[in-house]
Amino acid sequence: MLARGVRTIRWLCALLVVCHFGAVYLGSQHTGLCDLPILNQSSWFKQTACPWYTSHVEPQRKQFVMPLALQWQKYELIARHQVECASQSATQFTQRRVVPCLYKWYHVVRIKAHLYHNVYVVPKVKHILYRGQLWLQSDSDLANAILKALTNLLRGWNAAKSAMQRLEVVAKPLAMNVIQRTKTLEPMFRNAQGMFVDFQTAVKRVFDDKVLGKIQAARGEQETQWFDAADDYEDDETLFITSTIIETVTLSDNDLVAPAAPSDDANMAVEIPLSDLVQEEFQAWSNTIKQKSLNTIQQFDSEIEDLVDEKLGEVQPRITVALQKFTNSSQHYYQTINRAILDVNCTMELDPETGEQLFFNKEGGQLREYVTRPLVREFFAQAHEHVDKSLETTRALLESFVAEINSAVDQIRQEQLEVYEEWGDVMVSEWSKRMAYIDVVAAMDSQDLNQRQHDNWKQFLKLKKQVIATRDLLMEHAANLQPVEKVLTEVQYTLKAIQREAGEYLFILRSKANLAFQAREEQERKEHREQVEREQREREELERVETQAPVESESPDDLRQNTSDYSDDDNEDFEDLSPEAEAVLLRQEQLQREKLDAQELQQRQQFLQEQSRDEENHSSQT
Incomplete structure (x- = not known):
């Protein structure tokens, strides 16, 4: 399809x-x-x-x-x-x-x-490693063989590591000694420069060319700029340049006995091996560029590492203090809710002087206010708000820390780029002048170096591209922020765990509060029913007393007279009066019970709605 x-x-x-x-x-x-x-x-x-x-x-x-x-x-x-x-x-x-x-x-x-x-993979891996360690410590032949091989491998690795450390300790002073000794070659190189200038003077006297004099002046200025630039960058790197100058002199027999002045020697010829000079200088320049490129990346990584260590040293104590403060303040809210749950089951007494209702807990302490569902619900809302606000504060601290790290990394990268670009511009500019000068000298000497000059310029272009590529590599080189990511991951996991634990504990407290209120409401309904029944019995007793009082107040003669005057129907009606009153009382009691049952059913439905709403709020917050 x-x-x-x-x-x-x-x-x-x-x-x-x-x-x-x-x-x-x-x-x-x-x-x-x-x-x-x-x-x-x-x-x-x-x-x-x-x-x-x-x-x-x-x-x-x-x-x-x-x-x-x-x-x-x-x-x-x-x-x-x-x-x-x-x-x-x-x-x-x-x-x-x-x-x-x-x-x-x-x-x-x-x-x-x-x-x-962090929750599933890491514990399982640790468990597997623990089981592997237990298996390696067992007495089986295979485990003993593997443990022996691992022990030998670890010993070999430690021996090789210690040998490399000793070699580094021994080789580092030697390398520093070699570098210090090579610095003494600078006067020799300057002497070679003077010899080269003298050689150009001799060439000028031989050829007597005004153009060559101008070239020598430019050459002297270029060499001065070259060594000034080399002195400026001497603190960053040590540049080793080896030049070979060969002078070929043809002398007669008389000249061997008494050398004449250079101006009187008509048979003297001077040759310059430019190919060897250029090749050696190219090699030195190539080594310098490679070393500079490597040092630039290493310097950037080193500065990033120092920055990360410094920033982590500043932010980790702040995060620890914030989490500790959050834990302590959360305990205060939890204690308030627990105290309110314990005070749900309280007793009420009347003040004998003022007649005001006073509430006391199980321990006999007086309560400031009567614990109700809205009051406990307000305590839970304050606890949830405190948890959310504390977590947001910690997350804001992490976000500001990440922004500060990114800004510092960008600043370090920009500084490194500016330094490297300045160095690259100077190097490329000076070497382009050097190449042009070599071409002019070769043309003046009528040397056939076309192919060699072409190869030199190709190599120069290659090195220039290498400088640019190193600049691009530095721009795209990723900073090593793994320690920062590790700390952020741990803190985020800790915040998630704290939030989950707080939500679960508040849910448990909410369930305990609901059970406490249910028990108190059940007790209140029971007491209310008992009070209604007691009042009903008292009312019935009062009515029975009221009906019996007139009969007892009449004398026996009057009673006989009255009974003789009454008819049989009237006697029947009088006898039927008490059952009707009892029926009315039973009807009233039944209506009161139905009313109490309806109120109890309504309160139970309201409690179920509040419990479901609280569970939904807790699940959404979690």
Whole structure:
């Protein structure tokens, strides 16, 4: 299915290309078919086909095909504009919506991967290593053989490491001694410079050329600048340049006995081996560039390492203090919530003087206020707010630390680039002057060094590109910030663990608070029912006493008189009065019980809603 779709898209693209070029060709004013040189070589085409095409086909093309081709080009421009707008819109949408979303998910996935690595992978690896150590310490033959091999390998590694350290201790003073001795060659090199200047003077006297005098003046100024630049950069690196000067002198027998003055010697000839001089100087320059490139990268890494150590030494105590402060303050909130949970089950007493309600805990201490659900909910909200604020403060500290590290790294990189670019400009400029001078001297001496000069310039260009490549490498060289990343990972993992533990502990406290309030509400309902029943019994007792009081107050004679006057129906009605009163009382008691049950059901539903809402808030905060 995919292959068929790709093939269809390929054919569609080919068709669009054919339509495009066909419309361009057919939409032109003149197709130029008769002007083709290949077809015009045929007399039949020139005499027969071309006139027929011009008279029959070309008018039809201009009348019917050309408008269609122009219309196609118009639609093509409209479609191209729409495609460009759609592409621009898609690009903007991708940059605004897709890229931030992907970056956000990448950040989340990276944090979760680090968390999974620290929580699951690292403990398993440590467990495997521990099991491996236990197995190696067992008495099996294979374990003993492997343990022996590892022990021998470790001993060999330690011996090699100690040998390298001793070699470094011994070789370092020798190297410093060699460097100090090579510095004594500088006067010899300056003497060689003087000999070379004397040699140029002799050449000037032999050839008596004004141009050579100008070249010598430029050469003296160039050499002065060269050694001044070398003195400026002597603190950074030691440059060793070895020059070989060969003088070939032809003397007669009389000259062997008594040497004459240079101006009177007509048979003296001087030759300069420029090839050897240039090759040795090129080698020294190449070594200098390689060493400088290596030293630049190493210097950058060294400064980054010092920066990281300094910044970590400053920020780690601050992070430790912040985490310790957060832990101590969280304990204060936890203690407040625990105290409130313990004070839920309290007793109420009335003040005998003022009649005010006073609440006391189990220990007998008086409470400042009665513990209710809104009050405990406020305590939990304060605890969650404190946790979030403390975590945000620590994260802000980490973000400022990362920004400070990045700014310092960019500043160090910029300084290194400026120093290296200045050094590279000076080196390339001086050596370009040196190369030009060597070419002029070779041309004045009529030496055939064209191929050698070409090779020298190619090598010079190669070294120049090497200088530029080192500059680009320094710009793209990644700073070694692994210690910073390690510290940030550990701190982030610690913050995640603290946040998770705080959420779990607050959830446990919330459950304990709910249980305490349920127990208190159940006790309050029980006490309320007992009070209602007690009041009902007292009311019934009072009514029974009230009904019996008039009967006891009458005398026996009056009672007999009254009973004789009453009829049988009246006696029946009097006897039926007590059951009706009892029915009314039972009905009232039943209504009160139904009302209490409805209130209890409503309170239970409200408690379940509050518990579910608290669990949702806790899960969202976690």
